[in-house]
Amino acid sequence: MRIVVCVKQVPDPEAAFSMFKVDEQAKKVIPAPGLQWVMSPFDEQAVEAALRIRKRHADTRITVLSMGLETARNAIKHGLAMGADDGVLLSDAAFEDADSYATAYTLAGTIRKLGGCDLVLTGRQAADWDAGVVGAGIGELLGLPVISFAMDIQVERGAVRVERVLDDGTEIVEALLPALVTVSNELGAARTPNLRETMRAARKPVTVWKAADLGLAASEVGAAGARRVLERLFLPVKNNRCELIPGSAQDQAAGLAQRLREARLI
Numbered sequence: 001m002r003i004v005v006c007v008k009q010v011p012d013p014e015a016a017f018s019m020f021k022v023d024e025q026a027k028k029v030i031p032a033p034g035l036q037w038v039m040s041p042f043d044e045q046a047v048e049a050a051l052r053i054r055k056r057h058a059d060t061r062i063t064v065l066s067m068g069l070e071t072a073r074n075a076i077k078h079g080l081a082m083g084a085d086d087g088v089l090l091s092d093a094a095f096e097d098a099d100s101y102a103t104a105y106t107l108a109g110t111i112r113k114l115g116g117c118d119l120v121l122t123g124r125q126a127a128d129w130d131a132g133v134v135g136a137g138i139g140e141l142l143g144l145p146v147i148s149f150a151m152d153i154q155v156e157r158g159a160v161r162v163e164r165v166l167d168d169g170t171e172i173v174e175a176l177l178p179a180l181v182t183v184s185n186e187l188g189a190a191r192t193p194n195l196r197e198t199m200r201a202a203r204k205p206v207t208v209w210k211a212a213d214l215g216l217a218a219s220e221v222g223a224a225g226a227r228r229v230l231e232r233l234f235l236p237v238k239n240n241r242c243e244l245i246p247g248s249a250q251d252q253a254a255g256l257a258q259r260l261r262e263a264r265l266i
């Protein structure tokens, strides 16, 4: 069985808010120098899910796939150190400023070039923009059934059985392989690579492909392929006003009711 896990490198979600500036003119977030970049935590859990499947199905090969800057190689290395078998890095100026569609298109095209796979795993959403679109997009483009928000994944007799998280509980859904599953944090903590695996990871193969290697339409990748129109990117200004209503408890209650009525809240 072959599993491809899509992993995105994101700014460290634990980083202080002050480490980011918004350039409203360029409509870009400018990370401060020294900001750490890490594998998106939901994607770590997707790698963990793949490793748990391999524990029960020893003939499984796990490929970690990332599109990003050359530094995204570190996210792939992290996946390899966790225990994945090989990596594919898509790094090319042509991929820059992709939106969710162009990202899904490029990742789907890469999976096709790899000869397909039995199971594609993604995080439920990337921890930077929280869009949660790319997984379903890859599934759509590859014609695969998609099961989202997995907290447990079992593969048996050519099908995937997923316990998925709902707002008020869980449900179990099955699909025939090949399929795509997006992994939620309820799966549980991802393993921390040990020293031996980290050293072994240095010898695992990482293939680097550019846009031309994938044979994809140039008009569909990166900024050229983006379908999302970003109207404005800004930090919302919060105007908090605090008014203390004077007087007795009765006056305060009456004053509060009056103000709530004026604000059309009651």
Ligand SMILES: Cc1cc2nc3c(=O)[nH]c(=O)nc-3n(C[C@H](O)[C@H](O)[C@H](O)COP(=O)(O)OP(=O)(O)OC[C@H]3O[C@@H](n4cnc5c(N)ncnc54)[C@H](O)[C@@H]3O)c2cc1C
Pocket: 006, 007, 008, 009, 027, 028, 029, 040, 042, 043, 046, 065, 066, 067, 068, 096, 097, 098, 099, 100, 101, 103, 107, 121, 122, 123, 124, 125, 126, 127, 128, 129, 130, 131, 132, 133, 134, 135, 230, 233
């Ligand atoms: C308002 C807004 C403004 C943005 N502005 C910019 C910008 O100025 N410049 C810019 O470069 N980007 C920008 N982006 C981000 C860009 O659109 C995203 O990189 C792109 O949409 C794909 O990631 P996502 O966050 O939508 O992924 P999601 O749909 O949240 O990701 C779901 C899963 O898909 C997989 N995945 C996602 N991306 C990758 C990847 N690259 N490689 C491998 N797997 C992946 C992961 O498994 C991930 O867990 C912006 C996004 C938004 C919402």
